[in-house]
Amino acid sequence: MSEGHENAGWRRLFGGDDLTFGTGFPLTGTRESRPDVDEEMRLAAHAEDLGFDALWARDVPLYWPRFGDAGQTFDPWTWLSHVAAHTDEVALGTASVVLPLRHPLHVAKSAASLDHLSGGRLVLGVATGDRDPEFDAFGLDHEARGARFREAVDCLRTVWSEEFPAASGEWGELDGDLDLVPKPTTETVPLLPTGRSRQSMEWLGDHGDGWLFYHLPDDTLDSYLDRWREAAGEKPYAMVVRTELADDPAADPEPRHQGYRAGSEWFVDYFRRLEEMGVDHVLVGADGDDPERGLTRLAETVVERV
Template identity: 65%
Template sequence: MPDGYENAGYRRLFDADGLTFGAGFPLTGANRSRPSIEAELHLAAHAEAVGFDGLWARDVPTYWPKFGDAGQTFDTFPWLSHVAAHTDDIALGTSSIVLTLRHPLHVATAAATVDRLSGGRLVLGVASGDRDPEYPAFGVDRDERGALFREHVAALRTVWREEFPELEGQWGSLQGQLDVVPKPTAETIPLLPTGNARQSREWIAEHGDGWLFYHLPERTLEDYVDAWRDDAGEKPFAMAVRVELADDPAAEPDQLHLGYRAGVEWFRDYFAELEQLGVDHVIVGVENENSEQALSTFADEVIDAI
């Protein structure tokens, strides 16, 4: 693994042979209003204790009811900093920071701060965004998303690696008189472009430290992973899957949006197949009423088995 990726979070997620698992906030499932802070922190510590390797927070700058949810509501960086103070070693990820709606120098400083405060546990999923009303709200031309994404990725890499850099983009310019601090614990915070991010797969393979994708049918997923390996070699492939555990452990799957409702026996086979296809990490959105029990059951019956 290149030196620049040697932060603790990246190693926790991707050093192991085989599939690792993360859990996505809100762990309580309260994604349309502010979730209970105490409950979320309790479940975060519980997920770490039972064997999950990552905790992932989404970036939803504004609430658009038509889209259907508000993520975990709290701003991503202070939230993950708070989670870091209540956990020990588990990786902390974003899924994903909407780079086109954030100034790259603010992202660089906020992300490096969380990385430092957490002992190097931060991994950044980064995205171009998909909620149309947000672009005028932030004064961003949605047609410029692809170019802005590339510019912001380049800016992050530069200001993390260089002192007093010289750099220019649509976001502004640095002329060597200013430094951006703090620097992260490693040469860079790993960046995982999410979905296509308005880029070619070849660009993502060259400029990303991995690829984070949405749930795909297995046949389509196989094609995506094979193409990714051709372009990116051993850089990791991660994906997100909604999971609802049926009471009957032998229950066959029912399709959900971006996931399944099924028994643990079917999920064991499903995630074992993902491992065989070459998926390196899965962000699980567990949606059962008793979140703590569901996390425990998933860890005991699926993670431990795989």
């Protein structure tokens, strides 16, 4: 772990040798309308008490019914600031901020502010976005999202690490007369590019502090991990896994989108296998009509045993 990656959130997720677990909002499962805020905060505190290492929030600027998912509805900066006030030590992650749709100076200011207000718990997943109508709404060319992403990452790194920097890009120009404050609690807010982000593996390895990817079958995952290690060395690898617990602990796995439905015994073996393969963090979710019970079952029958 390098000196610049030592904020509290990073240490919680990647500071040891064991696989860590996070879960994502909305914890109530409400994805197409505004979730109950008080219930979300109660469940966030409960997840922390159960030992989950991170709480992740989505960035969905505009709701597109055809996509069928509004994330946690609220803006991630405002939302995670509220979560920070209702939790103590759990890492707070974005999965992921759509950089091409946001001005990088606004992102830099918001992220550094949240990093301070949370006591250094922010880990920033960043992505290029996958909802083309949003780019039309913002008057942006969705085909240029890869280049805008690279420029945004360079801008973030510069204004977080330098005082009164000189920098320029499609986003604008800084000539050394202006500074971004506050700076992060450490050298940088850790950045986890998400998916391929329309970049080469070499670029991801050079510019990301880690990589956040989606669920993959074991054989494919193994090859991705090999390529990631070649490009990034020991930088961490995090992934999303849908975890739908069957009532029967011995139930065999059934494929689901981004994961499986299976018994707790199979999931324990599965996550141990992921850890042996070199996965560092998994973002899991508890399905079901009773989210509190679902989080508790997942923690007690799977997470604690891994």
